[in-house]
Amino acid sequence: MITSLRLLNWKCHAKTELKFSSGTNALIGIMGSGKTAVMNAVTFALYGTFPDLQQRKIRLGDIIMNKPKEQKYADIELDFIAPDSQEYTVKRRLTRDKTLLSELRLKMTNQLLEGPNSEKVTEYIEHLLRMEYELFTRAVYAEQNQLDYFLEIPKGDRINKIDQLLRLDRVETARKGIGGIANQLQERKVARELLLRELEKDENILKIPQLEKELLSLSNEQKDKMKALEELEPKLIQLEKEIDRLKQQATQLQILQERNRSLSYQIDELTGEINAYNIEIDPDLTLEHVNDQIVGLTSEIDELKKQIKIQRQMLQSLTSDVNKFTSQILYFGENEIPRTKKEIAARVELREKLKNSSSKELAKEVERLTDNIQGLIGELESNRTLFETLKDGVTSLQKAKAECPTCNAPLPSAIKEKLIAQKTIQIETLQYKINELKNQIIGAKEQLFALQSEFSAIEKIEEKLSELPELELSLQKANNELSSLAVLKAQKLNETDKIEQEIEKVENSIESKQKEIQNLTHIENFLKLKLKLKDRKSELEKTLEQISQIEFDEVAFSKIQMQFRKLIELEQQLKTEVNSMEKLLTAKKELLKRSLGLKSTLERYRLETNQLAASIDSLLVIQKALECTQTALRERFVEATNEVMDEIWHYLYPYEDFTSVRLAVENEGRGRKGDYILQLRDRNGRWTNVEGSASGGERATACLALRIAFALVLAQNLSWLVLDEPTHNLDINAIEDLATTLRDHLPKLVNQILLITHEEALESAVSGYLYKLDRNKDFDEPTRTTLLTMPEVI
Numbered sequence: 001m002i003t004s005l006r007l008l009n010w011k012c013h014a015k016t017e018l019k020f021s022s023g024t025n026a027l028i029g030i031m032g033s034g035k036t037a038v039m040n041a042v043t044f045a046l047y048g049t050f051p052d053l054q055q056r057k058i059r060l061g062d063i064i065m066n067k068p069k070e071q072k073y074a075d076i077e078l079d080f081i082a083p084d085s086q087e088y089t090v091k092r093r094l095t096r097d098k099t100l101l102s103e104l105r106l107k108m109t110n111q112l113l114e115g116p117n118s119e120k121v122t123e124y125i126e127h128l129l130r131m132e133y134e135l136f137t138r139a140v141y142a143e144q145n146q147l148d149y150f151l152e153i154p155k156g157d158r159i160n161k162i163d164q165l166l167r168l169d170r171v172e173t174a175r176k177g178i179g180g181i182a183n184q185l186q187e188r189k190v191a192r193e194l195l196l197r198e199l200e201k202d203e204n205i206l207k208i209p210q211l212e213k214e215l216l217s218l219s220n221e222q223k224d225k226m227k228a229l230e231e232l233e234p235k236l237i238q239l240e241k242e243i244d245r246l247k248q249q250a251t252q253l254q255i256l257q258e259r260n261r262s263l264s265y266q267i268d269e270l271t272g273e274i275n276a277y278n279i280e281i282d283p284d285l286t287l288e289h290v291n292d293q294i295v296g297l298t299s300e301i302d303e304l305k306k307q308i309k310i311q312r313q314m315l316q317s318l319t320s321d322v323n324k325f326t327s328q329i330l331y332f333g334e335n336e337i338p339r340t341k342k343e344i345a346a347r348v349e350l351r352e353k354l355k356n357s358s359s360k361e362l363a364k365e366v367e368r369l370t371d372n373i374q375g376l377i378g379e380l381e382s383n384r385t386l387f388e389t390l391k392d393g394v395t396s397l398q399k400a401k402a403e404c405p406t407c408n409a410p411l412p413s414a415i416k417e418k419l420i421a422q423k424t425i426q427i428e429t430l431q432y433k434i435n436e437l438k439n440q441i442i443g444a445k446e447q448l449f450a451l452q453s454e455f456s457a458i459e460k461i462e463e464k465l466s467e468l469p470e471l472e473l474s475l476q477k478a479n480n481e482l483s484s485l486a487v488l489k490a491q492k493l494n495e496t497d498k499i500e501q502e503i504e505k506v507e508n509s510i511e512s513k514q515k516e517i518q519n520l521t522h523i524e525n526f527l528k529l530k531l532k533l534k535d536r537k538s539e540l541e542k543t544l545e546q547i548s549q550i551e552f553d554e555v556a557f558s559k560i561q562m563q564f565r566k567l568i569e570l571e572q573q574l575k576t577e578v579n580s581m582e583k584l585l586t587a588k589k590e591l592l593k594r595s596l597g598l599k600s601t602l603e604r605y606r607l608e609t610n611q612l613a614a615s616i617d618s619l620l621v622i623q624k625a626l627e628c629t630q631t632a633l634r635e636r637f638v639e640a641t642n643e644v645m646d647e648i649w650h651y652l653y654p655y656e657d658f659t660s661v662r663l664a665v666e667n668e669g670r671g672r673k674g675d676y677i678l679q680l681r682d683r684n685g686r687w688t689n690v691e692g693s694a695s696g697g698e699r700a701t702a703c704l705a706l707r708i709a710f711a712l713v714l715a716q717n718l719s720w721l722v723l724d725e726p727t728h729n730l731d732i733n734a735i736e737d738l739a740t741t742l743r744d745h746l747p748k749l750v751n752q753i754l755l756i757t758h759e760e761a762l763e764s765a766v767s768g769y770l771y772k773l774d775r776n777k778d779f780d781e782p783t784r785t786t787l788l789t790m791p792e793v794i
Contacts, residue, residue, distance in 0.1 A: 001081045001752045002042065002720070008075040009065040011037040012775055014782035021768035021791045024742045026755040028763060029773035034783035035756040038773075039724055042754070043141060045078035045090050047133040048100065048122045051143055060098050067780035072096055079107060082128040083717045090125060092118070130717050139714040141722040142707045151678065151691060151703060158676040159665075162637070163630075178626070182619040189612040192605045199602040204595040211592045215585065222581040229574045232567060239564045246557045249550060256547045263540040270533040277526045287527040290520055297517045304510050311503050318496045325489040332482040340475040347468040369448040373441060380437040387430045394423045637713065638663050638676075644709035644749070651741040653701050654733040658682055661690075661702045678702055696729035704738070712749055719751035727759050739765035767791065 002020045007013040012034045018027075027035045043050035044063075052058050064074040073095045081087045087107040094100050103115030104124055114124040126132050137143070138161075153161050199205070397420050400411060642662045649661050658680040664687070665674040679687040680694060680702060688694075690702045704726055711721045727735050742753060742765035755762065763770060770789040775781055 002754070003079040003081060003087065005038065005042060005045070005079075006075075006077040007038070007041055009071040010041050010074045010076060011063060011065065012783045013037060013041075014065060016783060016785050018771060018785065019769055019790075020752065020754065022752050023747045023767035023791065024753040024755055024765050025768035026757065026762060026766045026770050027773055028757055028760065028770065028788075029775075030758055032777055033773040033775045035758075035773055036724060037783075039141065039722055039754065039756055041076050042078060042722070043133075043137070045076045045092055046080075046122075046125055046129070047136065048092065048102065048118045049133065051137055060094065061096065063094055064096060065782070068782075083130060084128065088113075088125075088128065090121065092121075131715055135714060139710040140718065140720050141724075142704075142726065143724050151699070155675055155677075159634075159674070162676060163634075178619050178623045182616050182623065185612050185616050185619070189609055189616065192609045192612065196602065196605050196609065199598060199605065202598055204591070205599050205602065208592065208595050208599065211588060211595065215588050215592065218581060218585055218588065222578060222585065225574055225578045225581065229571065229578065232571055232574070236564070236567050236571065239560060239567065242560055243557075243564055246552070246560065249552045250557070253547065253550050253552055256543055256550070260540065260543045260547065263536050263543060266536050267533060267540065270529055270536065274526070274529050274533065277522075277529075279523070279526060281523060281526070285523070285527075287524065287531065290524045290527060294517055294520050294524065297513050297520070301510050301513050301517075304506050304513075308503055308506050308510075311499050311506070315496060315499045315503070318492050318499065322489055322492045322496065325485050325492065329482060329485045329489065332478050332485070337475065337478045337482065340471055340478060344468065344471050344475065347471065366448065366451050369444055369451065373444045373448065376437055376441045376444065380434060380441065383430050383434050383437065387427060387434065390423050390427045390430065394420055394427070397423070634665075638665070640713045641706070641709045644712050645705045648708060648741065648745065648749075649705055651745045652705055652734070652737060653698075654737040656683060658694075658698065661705050662687070663706065678706060697731055697734055700726075700729040701734055708746065708750075720754070721746070721750045721752070722754045722756075724756045725758070726755070727757060727762070732761070735759060735761050738762070741765075743767050763788070 001022055004020065005016075005018045007016040010016070016034075016038075018038065027038055029035050040050040040052065044053070053060070053063070065071045073093055075091070075093050077089065077091045079087060079089050089105045089107045090102070091105075092100060092102045100118045101116045102118040102121040104113045104121050105111060106113060114121045122133075129136075131140070397416055400416065645661045645663070649659075660681040662679050662681070664677050664679050666677050678690040680690055680698065681687050690699055694702065704723075707723075708721065727738065730738065739762050742755065742762070746753060747767060752768075755765065766789060768791050769787065772786045772788050773783055774786070775783045
């Protein structure tokens with residue numbers, strides 16, 4: 001049972017909350033008020049879709065409210081009691097980006113059972129309700145204008161559609177599948193029988209005993225050969241050891257003999273080299289004593305070289321100082337002293353120029369001219385002010401009529417003209433004077449500029465003349481520095497000559513000691529040759545002694561080698577024979593293995609052929625049983641459906657023209673599968689097809705009965721029924737009878753009925769909740785829900 005539904009932004013429902021009870025619950029309202037949207041929401045909450053959405057009559061985006069304001073998401077929350085008597089809550093949210101989030105909870109404990117994956121939630125609900133979406137929409141939910149869905153199915157397809165609701169299509173699939181498997185097994189059985197006949201003629205299977213006997217004989221022969229090889233191996237090992245020992249003796253003797261020849265040659269060469277020296281030395285002189293003398297002289301030479309290095313560094317430093325003093329002497333003699341003398345001469349010449357000029361007198365003249373210019377500028381400004389005043393007075397007099405512009409006294413025209421003439425003469429006189437003052441100022445400024453230039457030049461000369469004593473002092477210092485540098489340079493040159501003489505003495509000493517070392521080295525080489533000759537003679541004596549101790553018999557060595565080669569040849573022959581036998585054994589074993597495999601395959605094929613025959617017989621029995629099961633289930637379905645329709649017909653149909661309705665099968669027999677038809681029984685007991693003979697109302701009533709029967713037969717555990725506008729083509733009497741049936745009779749068979757209708761006459765059918773839905777579509781208003789009645793006991 002569905003207990004409540006909450007909608008948020010679902011189609012035209014901004015925020016709607018509905019409760020439902022057992023019995024008949026109804027939503028009444030005009031077309032477009034949002035009734036069907038509620039049933040679509042119920043289906044969507046349970047299965048994540050509904051017929052219009054699945055058939056793509058609308059899109060996912062159309063579900064979310066678009067008017068009067070576009071919303072970002074839509075929410076559905078449905079509470080329902082499942083056949084297990086537990087109450088559950090399913091919530092689904094759809095967003096504009098087509099994301100669907102879902103969850104299912106146990107309402108009492110709020111325990112999350114599944115989510116947020118929508119498909120997982122739907123699978124869980126299908127398991128709870130024991131009903132899939134297809135069966136719900138065909139058996140429980142009678143859509144608007146889909147009440148006669150059964151009659152809209154083309155003839156020939158009805159039985160297949162009903163089989164899908166009964167899940168008999170799966171039985172049919174299994175039956176056909178079993179038939180296909182049986183055919184495949186039959187084909188395999190025929191193929192195995194053909195292979196059996198071929199294998200029974202194969203010669204390799206018949207030769208298996210002979211092959212086994214040959215293998216045994218060949219294996220014994222191989223074992224004998226291998227035993228002979230094993231006996232031969234110790235002899236070969238013993239001979240090989242003896243040969244190795246004799247080879248070592250021969251090699252050692254050869255090495256000693258070669259060494260004897262080499263030592264004799266070296267002794268002859270060393271004797272010749274010693275005789276070539278032709279020198280006499282002290283017999284007591286040793287190599288160690290000569291080495292010590294060479295080391296001592298070498299050490300002395302190293303010390304002398306260090307002294308030379310130090311003296312050369314000192315010489316380099318002195319040479320650098322001499323070069324530096326030379327550069328400084330050149331600088332003072334050729335640059336600094338001539339430049340200073342030149343500047344002193346220039347200052348003396350400037351002093352002669354200043355004899356007839358004085359900067360103080362020029363300064364006084366500049367000051368006088370500056371004061372004169374300031375006075376002229378002041379006089380000019382006064383005259384300009386008076387000039388402007390006179391001009392303004394003339395302008396005022398010219399504008400005045402009969403009164404003085406200054407004192408407002410009467411002003412005759414003759415006096416006015418006289419005053420204007422006087423002021424005009426004054427203005428012209430002032431203009432001439434102003435021009436004269438401007439010229440005087442310009443002349444004074446030019447004279448001042450010339451005096452300032454002359455004054456600036458004299459100041460610069462006096463400044464340079466002030467440097468003359470300092471320049472004369474610098475010249476004296478430069479002459480003194482030049483004399484000092486000449487003395488220092490002479491001293492450094494004297495030190496340089498001394499160091500060069502010392503370096504020459506040390507170099508002569510080094511040369512003398514190197515000649516001594518050369519003579520000592522000649523003696524050292526002579527002593528080394530004598531020692532080497534002595535060592536070689538000693539080695540030669542030891543070598544001759546070792547040669548005399550070796551006993552090697554060349555003839556015995558040759559005999560043993562001959563015997564070893566014969567045994568090796570025999571071993572190789574035996575190994576070749578063993579390998580040949582191994583290959584032959586392998587080939588015969590492989591042939592025997594293949595033959596035994598063929599024999600095993602023959603026996604397996606015989607067993608498999610028998611098993612296939614038994615399996616085919618079993619599958620044919622199962623196929624026949626499934627066919628009988630299909631027929632029995634269809635008959636039971638038709639029988640149960642007709643029982644329900646016969647029971648409720650007189651409640652739905654208010655007239656006497658037809659006394660019952662049934663689901664029948666026609667055109668069945670002679671290998672043909674029949675199809676379902678809906679029939680009415682008239683008052684004479686004759687059955688006629690609804691299609692082609694019944695009126696629109698009779699057709700609608702028959703389809704309503706069939707729908708109710710489907711809900712009771714196919715969804716008995718759920719015990720729900722949803723009717724969307726079931727009064728299409730029904731007259732007033734039929735509608736009244738339908739209302740009575742929905743209120744008084746149908747609740748005895750179905751636990752909960754949800755009714756959608758625009759017929760106010762069906763308000764009397766409600767025993768649960770009754771809601772009225774309104775909506776002003778012209779202003780895109782959302783649906784308004786009004787609770788009209790509710791059950792007496794909740």
